[in-house]
Amino acid sequence: MKQQQLIDRLGRVHNNLRISVTDRCNIRCFYCMPNEAIQFKPRDELLTFEEITRVVSVAAARGVNRLRITGGEPLVRAELPDLISRLAEIEGIEDIALTTNGVLLADQAAALYQAGLSRLNISLDGLQEETFQRITRREGLQRVLDGIFTARQVGFEKIRLNAVAIQGITEEEIIPLAHFARTHAFELRFIEFMPLDSEQRWETSQVLTGAVIRDVLEAEFGALVPAERPDPSQPAVDYDFADGKGSVGFINPVSQPFCSACNRLRITAEGQFRNCLFSTVEWDARQLLRGGGSDEDLAQLLHDCVDHKQPGHGIDSPGFEKPERPMYQIGG
Ligand code: SAM
Ligand code: SF4
Secondary structure (H helix, E strand, O other): OOOOOOEOOOOOEOOEEEEEOOOOOOOOOOOOOOOOOOOOOOHHHOOOHHHHHHHHHHHHHOOOOEEEEEOOOHHHOOOHHHHHHHHHOOOOOOEEEEEEOOOOHHHHHHHHHHHOOOEEEEEOOOOOHHHHHHHHOOOOHHHHHHHHHHHHHHOOOOEEEEEEEEOOOOHHHHHHHHHHHHHHOOEEEEEEOOOOOOOOOOOHHHEOOHHHHHHHHHHHHOOOEEOOOOOOOOOOEEEEOOOOOOEEEEEOOOOOOOHHHOOEEEEOOOOEEEOOOOOOOOEEHHHHHHOOOOHHHHHHHHHHHHHOOOOOOOOOOOOOOOOOOOHHHHOO
16 A cells, blocks of 8 residues: 655655765765764664665655665675665665765675665765865775776766865866866766864855856856756756766755755664754654564654754754754764
8 A cells, every 4th residue: 555655844755765874984074074083873873784674665665766875984884785785675766876985985886786776976076185185184085086987897877976165175176077077977066065064164165156166167168058957856956068078066055055845854874864964853763663663653753754844954044053963973
């Protein structure tokens, strides 16, 4: 029997679930994690693969058909391909994507592809090792590049490069990244820096907006041509390059919020449902999973979470309250 869909008070239909599988990471991007003294969740607090699979089955029966695996860095979670293959078998799941920093991708790309992963987003903020180290406070750009090309070799057709844009740090990376993506036929998306860092360093002045990046690209490559928008809930606004070679997208959560079409729900690595990156409230699925709750109870929790979704994140409103948890604990 078809169950009730996850529709909120504004009529937004939630078919997209982002699953964080760990809060751990092998690098330390300043916009997401502290550099040291990090208190990771004890491993027994993280949802097991069985628990994640159960949550997804309940969500899929309520209309969720797209998943994104994230973290922390999802590739540091042991046996990840096993989870992907379990999720790929769930009735109703049509698309499973993964967001990764790419450092461990060369070793795991083939197993992930064979397990049924549909798409990869790889974070690449620049092409210079110096920029990489300034942002991540670790070495490793070459490993990320190896990961990107290995993923292509093993069969991933849809590879998207995500670049967080930061005023004073990544301006010089914009044009080289665009050349790189065009040359190798990768999709490229620029993301505005959001107030989800753990060191309270975010300031509006550090946001390199999509509009500024677009001007830089147009000066180099000619006018960008607005691309078709097959999925109105997609966060990015996409453009084609004037010469028809490749496209570029902008995710502008700060300067152009897209909350009115948001269809996304999240579950943190330790099993808390969230209805927004910026939500200050969570719904405890782990307690239900480990306390004998039924699938109906889990579904009700999902509906409660959806019912409480706010119209928008309010970053630019005077009463904006930054979530207590930084990005790595939520799952981007
Ligand atoms: N570790 C993986 C990675 O970096 O791709 C997955 C998790 S990461 C939290 C997901 C995405 O969020 C990455 O593309 C990352 O660059 C982005 N991100 C992290 N903190 C951000 C922030 N404060 N503002 C904008 N994007 C951010
Ligand atoms: Fe790790 Fe991703 Fe956060 Fe960077 S953005 S610290 S790679 S979880």
